[in-house]
Amino acid sequence: MNSQVVDPRQAVRAAAQWLALLESGAADEQDRANLQRWRDANMTHEQAWQKAQALRQRFADLPSALALSSLDRPDPGRRVLLKRALGAVALVPAAWLISRQLPLDVWRADLHTATGERRKVQLAEGSSLQLNTASAVDVDVQARRVRLIEGELSLKVPGSVALTIQTRFGSVVVSQSEVCVRQEARGCRVSVFNGSVQLQPLQGPPLALRAGQQVSLGESGAGVIAPFDTLAPGWREGVLMANNQPLGDFLRELGLYRPGILRWDPELEALRVTGSFLLDDTDRVLALLAASLPLEVHARTRYWVTLQSRKNSV
Secondary structure (H helix, E strand, O other), rough: EEEEOOOHHHHHHHHHHHHHHHHHOOOOOOHHHHHHHHHHEEEHHHHHHHHHHHHHHHHHHHHHHHHHOOOOOHHHHHHHHHHHHHHHHHHHHHHHHHHHOOOOOHHOOOOEEEOOOOOEEEEEOOOEEEOOOOEEEEEEEEOEEEEEEEEEEEEEOOHHHHHHEEOEEEEEEOOEEEEEEEOOOOOOEEEEEEEEEEEEEEOOEEEEEOOOOEEEEEEEEEOOEEEEOOOOOHHHHHHHEEHHHEEHHHHHHHOOOOOOEEEEEEHHOOOEEEEEEEEHHHHHHHHHHHOOOOOOEEEEEEEEEEEEEEHHHH
């Protein structure tokens, strides 16, 4: 079991999804083996799984009570309805566990998007704000401040009156410029499309970032300024673009736009992918990958998909 840092929220979401699969009755021996490997891979995974199991136990008495009061009645229709009800109750802990991991401030945010959703809104004085998948912001018009709570945003401010983007790792002052900010558990990335912006990291002096540049901000301050990959923000037009990108990196990005679990064989990581893919139909993206690369798509449901090397498929 390694000590690599894992986002606890992602671990608990994954644990909830594993629990849902087991409770569905559709899990096979390979799924159970994969679950054990996931648990063994990291202490955070194991802790999340134990929490999921403890939560499941808290719900265990409810189905039993329903069964004792209903199964002894000689009514076949009632029995069918009860079986369906018990199946639904069995999945309640997983759904509840997932919802509990979404921070309260995300639910209370002025603007937010679900997984796979993107949203564009107009702000004052011609400024425009776009939210990527699973993102949330608070907008304070009077203070001219946008607080990025979670996820990714793109902000265009054509006028000279500045708007400030506040993140957990510092702030970005935007005027007569266009910027993209992506916030994750351990830092955020600031990328400038046009103009220039002023950054104030949590630690260290302020710095200016010009068009075509990007930098990562963390708890210890700003990293090294690097060139900006203009393919990265294709999500603003609903497109995920890749130019000879490792398939593993591409799938991790694609997974942000799909609810549920997307897994793949480790040997697929190093394959290369090039193209422009519409984010509004990620199932079709997977089908296109299968048509152009030596892999197959195996879907238990739309929310549980595994990509396997073609030579490994039965």
